[in-house]
Amino acid sequence: MTDPALGPARRRISRIRWTTTVVFAATTAVCLGVLVVIALRVDTSAQTKAFDEGLRQQAGSLSELVSIADDGSLDLGRLNATQVGRTTSVLGVVTPSSIEYAEPDQDALPTDAELRRVITAQQEDAGVAGFVAAQQRGRTLHWAAAPVFDAARITSSTPVGAVLLVGGTVPGAAEHAALRNRLVLTSILLVVGASLLGHVVSGRAMRPAVRGLASQERFLVDAAHELRTPLSVLQLEVDRAARHPDDPDAQRAAVDGARRQVRRLSALTDALLLRARAAVGTADLSREPLRLDQLVEQVVTELRDIAPDDARITVRPDPPDAVVVRANPDVLALGVRNLVENALRHGRPPVVVEVRGDGVIVTDAGPGIPEADRARMVAAGTTGDGRPGTGSGLAIASWAARVNGGSLTLDDVPSGGLRATLSFPADGRAGA
Template identity: 45%
Template sequence: MFAAATAVCLGVLVGAALRIDLSSRAEATDTDLRQRVETLADLVTFGDDQQLNLGPVQQSRAAKSVPVYGFVTDRTIAYAKPGQDALPTDAVLRRALAAARHADGHVVTFVAPQASAPEGPTLHWAAATITDFGTYVDGSYTGGIAVAGKPVAAATGHTQLRTGLFVSAGVLTLLAAALAHLVAGLAVRPAVRGLEAQEQFLVEAAHELRTPLATLRVLAERRGSPEQMVRQVDRLVTLTDRLLLRARAAGATSVGTAPIRLDRVVERAVIAHVEAPGIGTASESDIDLRTEPTVVAADPELVERIVENLLANAERHGAGPVIVRVASGTLHVADRGPGIPVRDRRRVLAVGTTGGGGTGTGLAIVAWAARAQRAEIAMRPTDGSDTERPGLTVTVRFHSPSDRSSSEPHTARSTVDSS
């Protein structure tokens, strides 16, 4: 629509420019004709035999610069070059004579076809009065005019101008359409990002809520374990609160953090994962947990989400035992599975990447939770090589409470070890 509107506006401008050009060329032609016909009228002389002396006229530049000219009275065409049929019709010439009589010596202009080609192209004409011209021709004063005509000058130039304007208008329309497309893309991009963030939230919500809902179903089938059911309901409520926070935090953002014991939060998350009935295949013997007391600036609920998703990812795609280490403000989760190729390590942190039947949001949630706490996440092979089963180690490094950057807004980098 923008391109069509631009084309219409440019078309109007082109039409106006062409009309102005034609008008200016016609005016220039009329001005030139006025000068030529006045010269022709002044050069007309008569001999002793009262006949026209055309020598000075035929030798003048005025006669040579116009293709058609002649001398006319009320009763006859005294002379015409290249011939009488090259002049306008008799009716047009009579109107020109009448107009010249009332012009008080001024040159009159008009537009008319030649008598030999009434349906042909029109020429511009100019007529100037010749004093006492009729007396010498007819023996009594009748008056006469010199008339000259030619087509509008520089018709070829007008054609070139028309072609150039149409080509320029087409190019400008295409450029305007391209610019409009670019500007529209820039204007719509925030809305597209917002829609993508909402879609990401819905996928992550389904992924996060699947585990506690499945647990509740197993507990309901057993018709027992009320304490565990209450715990899972509480966990479901907590997850809902976190997902609502995630919906409000669409995109790279941060959450409030406070000093916590990272080792205790990780231990609690591992125990909750192992004790979740009917969920996963992990047991205490499948997880090698070793922690050292360490205090970091983090959100305990998001740390639990990181641990839970890393353990679930290791169980689904890796092989045991899963090694969990906490020391010096850093969380390490390693497995002995096939690992992730170097070229795919950044891609798996994006939503929708999956190597199995899952939704492909586990590691994406880990990446988001790390960014929200201004932590740094890295991935590398567990054994430091690219063997058939190198394993995968995910490291999340948190800031210490004394670190100034831990209390300032910061978007964490997601790094990938290429070794």
């Protein structure tokens, strides 16, 4: 059964976990996105570099097929006869004054301004060069330009008589798009997988924090539940002293009663702290032989001071001999006290406390608890009528029984009411 005390702690931890998971997923996505962009740029750069190098080699080879005659005219015969040029999408031969050759047409070549820039650059520094420029029809291509030398002007400052251009688009666009899609899909899967794994791991790592928060919350609930009764008695003692300011006996009785409650508060605080430390594994609850009948009588005596006027608490030792059990006295007293207080608060008189050789039985004449609700009633955070609340009396009694090697069972009284039995195993009892 889920402990209701874990609810608020789990909700806070859950918010922290989800926030951590979202931040982790976002960070992972950003890192993978950067890696994808870098990988795509490297792939594009490698393809572009290889393509540009091919264009320059092709331009250099094709420029050797073009010659300039003595009269200054271009000889394009060998260029027209070869099939090499046909492997390039755009091919052109231009002079400072005209376009001598264009394949597939002149609009496929760069703009006139770009052509003049290329010719001027070749005349100033002849050599195969690459560049990127738009065609006259607007499409941007990669180009390579190679000079065609004029033998008649080889000794002049401008020996370049024409420029051969080859151009085309970088191949592999489909493969690049497929690579991009694969990288994006892989990144998404990695982000989802890493986020799920991180969420699971963070959940396991935060379990101690959940238990720690739950222990703190349970301690506060139990402390409020346990300290309420002695604080009420203290208030009664103070009121008694205030009503009889001139009566020494009343003043003395009030002081004695207040002292008893202070001692009880101290014992309760020690027991609660002991339970809190034991819950987180920082303290051992040692057991020792003790008189169960005396412990029960002491607890009931303290509770009679605050019982309603019509309440009747009867202690029935059976057998009448001393009953000795091995238990932690503070924790056992805490459990018995909660059983009796639960009967007083949620049952009806008479409340009967029986001490037997195998444990303690507390019965009342109240409405009892339906069998289907009994398991829930021993869970912390349940009120006497089974609704969610701050009550924890039966839960504390059940814990006290388990710590001392025993158990708590709830059943009906044939004549009406609830019977709570705090039992000890055979090895937990000792002879008188």
